[in-house]
Amino acid sequence: METSSLMTNKVNVTTSSTPSLLDRSKATQELWLTVLPECSPPELRQFIRWCDRFSNDVIDRAVMRMARKFKFNPIPEPEQAHKYFTGLLLKFQQDEA
Numbered sequence: 001m002e003t004s005s006l007m008t009n010k011v012n013v014t015t016s017s018t019p020s021l022l023d024r025s026k027a028t029q030e031l032w033l034t035v036l037p038e039c040s041p042p043e044l045r046q047f048i049r050w051c052d053r054f055s056n057d058v059i060d061r062a063v064m065r066m067a068r069k070f071k072f073n074p075i076p077e078p079e080q081a082h083k084y085f086t087g088l089l090l091k092f093q094q095d096e097a
Contacts, residue, residue: 035064036066039078050089058096
């Protein structure tokens, strides 16, 4: 009985140290809102799709690139900005491969 409780605790510790997809998505959404406050973010479900498909490093690079690009350039309509962001994600993912 003690062994199973120890194993259960070990599994919980391992699982809790890895952020869930939802946690990663919310953190990415917060990053977007912080770094790109003038650019309307997509819905949370789009962040979930991005976080499910791309690594944190790729997402962080894309957010920072967007921030640099739109610092001195006009911000496009939200849909165009989201498509541009997806294109950056694909490019940076390909660069990593």
